[in-house]
Amino acid sequence: MAEDSGYESILCVKPEVHVYKIPPRATNRGYRAADWKLDEPAWSGRMKITAMGKKAYIKLEDKISGELFAQAPVDQYPGIAVEAVTDSSRYFVIRIEDGNGRHAFIGLGFADRGDSFDFNVALQDHFKWVKQESELAKQEANQSTAPKLDLGFKEGQTIKISIGNIKKKDGTSQGGAKARPMGGGGLLPPPPGVKAGGVLLPPGAQQPAPPAQTSTVMELTGRLYISL
Numbered sequence: 001m002a003e004d005s006g007y008e009s010i011l012c013v014k015p016e017v018h019v020y021k022i023p024p025r026a027t028n029r030g031y032r033a034a035d036w037k038l039d040e041p042a043w044s045g046r047m048k049i050t051a052m053g054k055k056a057y058i059k060l061e062d063k064i065s066g067e068l069f070a071q072a073p074v075d076q077y078p079g080i081a082v083e084a085v086t087d088s089s090r091y092f093v094i095r096i097e098d099g100n101g102r103h104a105f106i107g108l109g110f111a112d113r114g115d116s117f118d119f120n121v122a123l124q125d126h127f128k129w130v131k132q133e134s135e136l137a138k139q140e141a142n143q144s145t146a147p148k149l150d151l152g153f154k155e156g157q158t159i160k161i162s163i164g165n166i167k168k169k170d171g172t173s174q175g176g177a178k179a180r181p182m183g184g185g186g187l188l189p190p191p192p193g194v195k196a197g198g199v200l201l202p203p204g205a206q207q208p209a210p211p212a213q214t215s216t217v218m219e220l221t222g223r224l225y226i227s228l
Contacts (some may be wrong), residue, residue, distance in 0.1 A: 013049075
């Protein structure tokens, strides 16, 4: 995770910003820049937004020496650390801390509206990234704890596969009886002891004698034909 890294990245730098002392907020309606002495800033210098892990830091530094004037840690945006005023888009109230547990609220103003826009977008983009990282970490945690589907065979486990309609080389299907050849016209072959074309007699009857062969002599056109 990025929050475990000690690397500090720079999100936004503006060369000139102004700091104002602000009166206590009298109502819950929010801060108004018109209540400040905008023509008498308490301090002017450079502003830098950095990020280390999930947390962002608004740093106010001297333009020349870079000495730190004040710093505002930001855990979420929008939030108590940074609040926009109700009557202008160029002014904000930030919560600065000294590192010893003490904090104060000061006014922060930009001379140019584009600078205030960049300030706002830099914080929004950072915390959008933080949200995405958190959701991704939750998904990874859920996947690691979910039981994995085991599709492997257990020891001694077998499976049975039934495949039908497989033809053998002799043309018959596996598991079926071999087809019986049929005679001409679809008739069954005669039983043993009976010649093809013969008549099956009842028990005790005698088989008739075959007819005697006769000779026929025919004379046609001077040639002799014998029919047996």
